[in-house]
Amino acid sequence: MGDVTKLIARRLVYGALTLLVVSILIFFAVELLPGDIAQAVLGQGATKETVAALREQMGLDQPAPVRYLHWLAGAVHGDFGVSLISGDRVSAVIGPRFLNTLFLASYAAVIAVPFAITLGILVALLRNSIFDRVANVVTLTAISSPEFFLGYILILFFAVKTSAFPAIASIGSHMSFGDLLYRSFLPALTLVLVVTAHMMRMTRAAIISLLASPYIEMARLKGVSPWRVIVRHALPNAWAPIINVVALNLAYLITGVVLVEVVFVYPGIGQLLVDAVSKRDFPIVQACCLIFAATFILLNLAADVGAILTNPRLRHPK
């Protein structure tokens, strides 16, 4: 296990470096955006004087690298600063919304991951049958419709026509867990439809690519049932790519759900980030992006570690 620990440590260092680079990138990207925060806040009502006054209020008259280093010094100590617009602490602004995002992501993941993998195994077993084809077409259609469009269609059937679920997922902290699940069902279902196909197809492909291997052939010739061949013989060797694609999709559930949030009016972090970008509220943009980047890096690391743990051969590369 020493190798794995070393790998994790090395990857964490790389991860920290990646975060640093991301933060520099984002800072200067926000700097490069046309217009600045003062103009964005004042909107159509901006005049030269008011913009100048606001810039001074927000401390934007300092040069960009100085502001970046100032921010970085705070961030290293866990202080991500205050929102330039409202003056609230960034952690206070982002915290509750990030929890909402995590809730929705786990909700969708808990349904989607087992569903996709089971379905993937099933279609691998029944490959080239009608069931395989239908599952293929349905999941492909689901991912090839734009997300917001899928959302609209679900709203049509589940909210407008049958009123089984609420069309807007306005959730609050005072609600019971069951109520939360009920109210955020439609956005979760949309996300499930979006991510299932990718995971299912990868499971299927990973298993099928192993079926031609001699050891599978051997098992089959021994008279092992097809179901057992797949679950006991093929699946253990197929975990690596499957875990990889699951991690990728989990990251997507957390970082890529802006459109779903907009469609269902879900108070998550994506909407906050888009608003902050349009207002050039740098500390918020920065903190959100770093959260996303960290999520991505950690999930990736988890996937690689998972792949290694499920496949001893990867632990000792040639």
Next chain:
Amino acid sequence: MTNTRYAGPIDRIAAAARTGRISRRDFMHYSMATGLTASAATGLWTGAARAQPKSGGTFRWGIHDGNTSDTHDPATYVTRQMIFLAHQYRSYLTMINPDNSLGPDLATDWEATPDAAQWTFEIDSDASFHSGRPVTARDVVASLNHHRGDKSASAAKPLLASVTDITADGDHTVVVTLDGGLADLPWLMTDYHLAICPANEDGSIDWQSGDGSGPYKIDSGEFGVRWSLSRFDGWHGEGAYFDAVEMLILNDPNARQTALVTGDVDCVSLIDLKTKALLERNPNIIVDNIPSGAAITMPMFCDADPFTDVKVRQAMKLAMDRDEIIEKIAFGAATKGNDFHLAPVQPYWPDDIPQYDYDPDRAKALLKEAGAEGISVNLSTTDSIFSGAVDMCVLYAEQAKKAGIKVNVVREPSDGYYSDVWLKKPFCLVSWGARPTPDVMFTLAYARGAAWNESHWDNARFNELLLQAKSELDQDKRAELYREMCLLMHDDGGTIIPFFNNFVFARRSNVVHPDQVAASWSCDGARAASRWWFE
């Protein structure tokens, strides 16, 4: 100029109205121009036989256009979320009545010196903040000063540019001194930035706490998500029939529409015009279509080729088929524009200016005279101006083709449109909120050297008339001056005004509103919660 002095003429006008000798519009025109309390006149006009309002219920209200980064600072109000919220929990000195006349809010009475250069406002002595503290002249002075001075970053700064001093005279009197006559000052006080907040000891205001003196007080809320308010029993005004108000920020048009259809909200502030006809078929839903003074403009730089020639400008105006644009882009929910920035619902609107209609042949002829045949111009636009903004430009480009004008539609990023495109590109598309009086609008965007003179128009006669009208207290003379200004804009101006967009909002059929609703904002001047009730 106290409002009581106008009681005489108003009574006469009202009498004329009752006997049918005067049209409703003329009536509005005169009563609005006077700037007085018109609730009595409204009563006369709308008649006594009106359903009695009933108290009770929670009004769930879907609001479009809200941002998570909004704040309670009235100086930076920009989204509908804040404008609508401010009209519930804060008060203003004056307000636009349901019949579009000017009425009292915190100020019960106002009068001007004869040159209109100094105004005195009397503050309602019954008014108090939600915290229990009475509203005093000191709060008003501090709130108005929040938008003045070098340090202020308020978007309302230009509005109060001509104010030289604001002082409190006792607890309930505020005196505003200006550097010249300004007959419209009481109208300006309805501007959504000029909300009255509690003053701090040092003369600044406490906008952070969310305390106000409006009909509803904030119980809880989150910017860009939702606001829960409950009735404030100590409110100085009349109305506020709902027990509580629940405002939901629904930026996505489909979300708003579905929430209304499924009954998750009782009213939405804007609907997607594409679905207007379909929504109207729903028996549980009533769609309100209210003409407003909010305009879509297309300014052409009068000092940039090819727009330097007035004939080219006129050709551009004639090359537009406004009827088709209103039918296809606004789905009928708009009032045809005539290239002067004053809508029929606004005071002083002149009804005798010839309408520009689609005439590609005349446009061609004008271009030929100007020696500018086959010109090609770039028209900048973006989606966020209004729904269908880009489509409208594309449609105009198709129409202008017939007049031999090549319009290239350039879609700019929505982000930063007003800082990088507007006032910078020679021909673009702009959306303007309604301003209460023509003086405000003309001074902002058409006067020589105005910061927002979006068409770089400089007409000597117009500028002269504008100054003259500012301090003119005689209503007939003012109307005549504004008519001439409008004619100048129509003939010589560099701005195409395709249409004035209506406010199209919708409510469940159990929500009742009076016969008339204000046209200053969507949903009865953003005051639906304090003026409407459940059946």
Next chain:
Amino acid sequence: MSHFVLGYFAVLIAASCLAAYFGRRPVFMLLFVLTLASALAGLFGGVPALRFLTGAAAVLALAAGISYAFREFLAIVFGGEAERELKNAPLTAIFGLFVIAVYAIAAVFAPIIAPFGQAEVVSSAFAPADAHMLLGADQLGRDMFSRIIFGARNSVGIALMATLLAFFFGALGGLIAAVRGGVIDTLIGRIADVIMSVPSLIFSLLMLSIFGTSIVVIVIVVAVIYSPRVFRLTRAVAGNIVVMDYIEAARLRGEGDWYLIRREILPNATAPLVAEFGLEFCFVFLLISGLSFLGLGIQPPTADWGSMVRENATLISFGELTPLIPAAAIALLTVAVNFVVDWMLWRSSGLKE
């Protein structure tokens, strides 16, 4: 019970009998399942559900028929080796090929096929379909059919360019990283990590706000966003190949890196790359339509399926079909591409059963 329902079941049962008589088990099973499903659907959904089923079955049959004919056509045109290959190909793959061919023809000959220009306003808003306008008009009164045809050119063209560019960057980077290893490998890997760790929609939002929304910028930004995913896959696949003995042998022969990449690694890494291509292509498509949802997509009046879906999306709540047409066009293409990809994968995996 209507005549339609009676006729419907009569046909099904007769077909089942025929299938049983000729001993075609798969066909019989299919019909049997269909009969069962129809009975259930009829019980709960009534006649409309049955009509829908009939419609769906007819569409399927039509698709199968077309694919069958297209397979024969292709076999005749190409002949020889390809003919045998095609004869063995599943009908779904042929259907995919057919759809791709149709889209390609539509894209290349758009101005000839489309009856009107993509920006031309020819009628009133939302005019119903008639002899001149096969799919009716959109919200401005432009011909929907013409816009779909032009959309094939614009949307597919842009998505294809972006995907190809992403594959070019990604695969090249991955191969070089695998062959060279060491510092270059780490460096490219870290760059890919940085790009991937910024959410794609936010990344493009920032980039497009900075550089404007011209087609070139869209293609490059989208390619940059997707190339790290291709890079990682290529790196992983090539990494497995690089350690093989025959690569070792080639190296000892003194072959250069470029030769190794071109002649030894690439041919063995094609299959997974092609499979990935299918999915990435549809993600690129979706990203571009998501961008137009946020107002950063392709410039109007250029017809683009993503924007077309978005423009009329609110109508879907009222059961109007207008926004479904471009959405269906997107869905059909991605499904078709993936059918073909599946087939290629199946061929290259050597799994013939």
